[in-house]
Amino acid sequence: MTRLAKSAGAKSAGAKSAGIKTAGLFGAGLTAALLASTGLAVAQTPGKVKIGVVSTLSGPSAVLGQHLRDGFALGVKSLGGKLGGLEAEVVVVDDELKPDVAVNKVKGLIERDKVDFVVGVVFSNVLMAVHKPVVESQTFFIGTNAGPSPAAGKACSPYFFSTAYQNDQNHEVLGQHAQDQGYKRVFLLAPNYQAGKDSLAGFKRYFKGEVVDEVYTPLNQLDFSAELAKIAAAKPDAVFAFMPGGMGVNLVKQYKQAGLAGNVPFLSAFTVDETTLPATQDAAVGLFSGAQWAPGLDNAQSKAFVGAFEKEYGYVPAMYAANSYDAALLIDAAIKATGGDLKDKARLGEALKTAKFASVRGKFAFNSNQFPKQDFYLVKVEKRADGKFETAPVKTVFKDYGDVYAKDCTMK
Template sequence: MMRFELGRRAALGLGASALAMPLVARAQAAPVKVGLVAVLTGPQASLGTHLRDGFMLGMRHLENRLGGRGAEVLVIDDELRPDAAVTKVRAAIERDRCDVIVGVVFSNILAAIMRPVTETQTFLISTNAGPSPFAGRGCNPFFFATSYVNDQNHAVMGQAAQDAGYRRVMIMTPNYQAGRDAAAGFKSRFRGEVVDEIYTPLTQLDFSAELARIAAARPDALFTFMPGGLGVNLVRQYRQAGLGNIPFLSAFTVDEAVLPAQGEAAVGFFTGTTWTPTLPNEQNARFVRDFEGQFNYVPASYAAHAYDSAFLLDSAIRRTGGNLADKGALRAAIRAADFRSVRGNFAFGANHFPVQDFWLAKVARRADGKFQTEHERKVFDNVVDPFAAECRMPAA
């Protein structure tokens, strides 16, 4: 783990009067400790890098304090290995005394650490992963998400396809749970004909056979979910196959984390999202400007959601007067979400997932040559996820 010490340390030489301070006052003088979990090794490290950099920029904008208290951030590389993530997170809580755990890109990592974190009554805030069980019957009083339920971005594209009047659509995703969830999310809103559903191996790099099937079927559009390197290869090969005249609808396939590798091939392709660099509000403009100035690349939603989580924590701890010991008061303060989001509208539902807007966005090349997603139109306004009704929030 990498340790980032933020804020001033108290002087080591403590007099008798300092030692006699009430325990609550002394606890409030100590730094708030945050364990920041992200994948920082392997082929998916770019996603974790966005997450980490977004949170650290938030801390910089907050002058390295949370709720008026100094803060210390421990960056934890989950290695995209559930066993490693559990071991490191337990150490962060038991040895390093972290007050809150934030982050997580992938749902399998979140599923692994959920119980070890929350059973200690430590708050866990996911800035990306949002598996539907945790939004429904598995909701938890010590768990919040600043992102979305996984299915929602795919549902955005199903609605967009419906609104566009497409009648025949093909679906292509990797053959694992998240891929099938993506197809289900799309179909939950699309009422036309699904011409074919193609499920590819998660390790596939050559899509020539699948692209031939798409060309032969001549659908009105393709919907796909191909994250990371899968998306890089698919987008390039889609253009090379001359299929650019068939609208390319996706989620987590073309975004700022992979656009530098996809380049011109992704321009004009669509995605469903909660956020883009172009959303017109003051908080977002500051975030994007300062992020690019500090890190020299265009942020993705992984960074934006993590940035928001820093401000969420700051608002909650400030609302409790810096007191982290009263778990009920801190939970209520987090639920209040009294901060300015880079997304504009943001509130928590009863299941601790956001009630927020969702957008149809298109990839564009900027005047400076960099690529980004740009919002086209709002598809869902202040939407509640479809699993919230199943949540019966257990008592703390």
């Protein structure tokens, strides 16, 4: 049986339908919940693998964390509640999008819960805060979204793997697209934190025209009237934005309300995706983004995942969910390769690097820095026949593409 212990603030919707027993505050779950919240020691059970999932499950960006959590839960359910033949116990914590809170909760996962793997993290400022304590404890860390440049380069570690991407990469897709379209002048917009800086660096790596302005906003800003006025005054050929979650919802709606949609092409990454489309709906149809996976990707594993996810949760999965689903499959394959031995860290690390599993993106292989080498697509928002919205690939922009920071990683 698999147990999911929630920290305060973590929502149970979705997790309970994934076949994971929720340790709530009432009835049979009382003891487990108290252990998870009071710091009492939890003994490791033989024949069991313990996973700590770290996600943002409160505030305006909680929908991103919901996708991440639900994708991993579905992966575990698809494997019968076991990973590598071992009973899987999953403990979910809400990092609250606060680095200091995340550090304390991750230390609890490692020191109290004795987890074998840490999985997840939506935001790069949180990942940068927890990266060091996790890898220094020699606990394997499987990143399923945030891919800050230091973690891919100089701060790479044999204990950190990503089933997602390095932050720059999806944005590089739009930089190349803007270049291919012949845009000469582009306005750039992103939140002022590590992923925002990585996003614009990625865009500029392939766009060779003029950046008319480069604006960084506070993280979780929801009113973009000042920025939209600047865009209107600058009259660029296009706008590129990175605004995940609620920030993206508001930006897309306000962009249309300001009369810019249809006049100034809107390019983005993590702004119009399956986390924001239920709110933006028709306002986002036809907008382009960059991705290494989309629900409309045409391969058997992806189609099966999307169908199972929608049946389980009733909504269309985003990349956050797909990456986390792959993380469960990765861990499963690696544990199988070691015969269930979690104590031999060198052997388990090698098994993670070489694991073979049916990824939702098709082929899957790690680069030397343990970030994936993979295809990246220009994707476009579409309205499906059933009335739901999703992104679908338009063309492949980069084939078998590794990030530029791998050269700075000391692992070879």
